[in-house]
Amino acid sequence: MKVTTAQNDRIAKMTFSSVYPHYVSKVEKKGRTIEELHQVIEWLTGFNVDKINELIDExxxxxxFFKQAKLHPNSHLIKGVICGYRIEDIEFELTKQTRYLDKLVDELAKGRKMNKILREDK
Structure with missing residues (x-):
């Protein structure tokens, strides 16, 4: 599937605060914690809990959100399919970054071990 300009624009204008509750619900429903969600977000973006809350409030x-983020050097290791799109084939950088976050949340909810989610060599 090819990502369209309209999809890219829609993602760019979507607020993090509108999606964040869905992330929380998804991981908690599967027995994971908000702290683990925050750990995943911080790994990808460099945002601590205070910054996450600030971005939600704003x-x-x-x-x-991603203009302020400092993506983890290993974020390029996030691969696979999310929402019907192969992440490594997405050309629009913001859409790719957003799908990185979606993929990490998905892996967390599916019970993947944290060291695997955070792309550690252990």
Missing amino acids: KATFSE
Whole structure:
């Protein structure tokens, strides 16, 4: 599947605060914790809990969210299919970054071990 410009624009304008509760619900429903979710978000973006809450309060769009993020050097190791799209084939950088986050949350909810989610060599 090819990502369209309209999809890219929709993702760029979507607020992190509108998606975050879905992330929380998804991981908690599968027995994972908010702390683990925050650990995954911090690994990918460099945002601690205070910064995450600040971005939620500001109703930051994903465009603003990822402009402020400092992506982990190993984020390129996040591969696979999410929402019907192969992450490594997505050309629009913001959409790819957003799908990185979606994929990590998905892996957390599926019970994957944290060291695997965080792409550690252990």
